[in-house]
Amino acid sequence: MSTAFTTRTLDITTGTTETVADLTADCAAFLRETAEGRDGLLNIFVPHATAGIAVLETGAGSDEDLLAALRDLLPADNRWHHRHGTPGHGRDHVLPALVPPHATLPVVAGHMALGTWQSVCLVDTNTSNTDRRVRLSFLG
Known part of the structure; x- marks a missing residue:
């Protein structure tokens, strides 16, 4: 089986509020250009210390529920040892x-x-850094 590895970065602006940004269309477009109908694996990676990648339902309130749960689990107060920034x-x-x-x-x-x-x-819960880079990689 022949394998190919292709990678690309997306520049995403998340804004000044906590955000769940849907990347599904971007991922699908990347695969249309690179996968060429093959089976394989798509890796999505955000090289930032204050953001993550989630697979979840959007548009029906689950994205807001996730942010609310994160606010409950990780309150934005002065309890944290890491204190630079906001x-x-x-x-x-x-x-x-x-x-x-x-x-x-x-x-x-x-x-x-x-x-x-x-x-x-x-x-992305970091409202101070509005510019994010996301790396998409296809192996197939």
């Missing part, structure tokens, strides 16, 4: 332990094998 910024550095900075998805016939309601999302 108040409570230390919690942003704990986020990747709960929402990892990567996801690997199966690709079948050039398409992500996601469930009906699943989307690939960038989760």
Whole structure:
């Protein structure tokens, strides 16, 4: 079996509020250009210490529920040892332990094998850094 590895970066602006940004269309477009109908793996990676990648339902409130749960688990207050930046910024550095900075998805016939309601999302609670880079890599 022949294998090919292709990688590309996306530049995402998340804004000044906590964000769940849907990357599913970007991932699908990348696969249309690179997978050429092959089976393989798609890796999505965010090389930032304060952001993560999640696979979840969007548009029905689950994205807001995720942000609310993260606010409950990781309050933006002065309890954090990591204290530079905005108040409570230390919690942003704990986020990747709960929402990892990567996801690997199966690709079948050039398409992500996601469930009906699943989307690939960038989760960013750091309101001080609005510019994010996401690396998409296909091996197939």
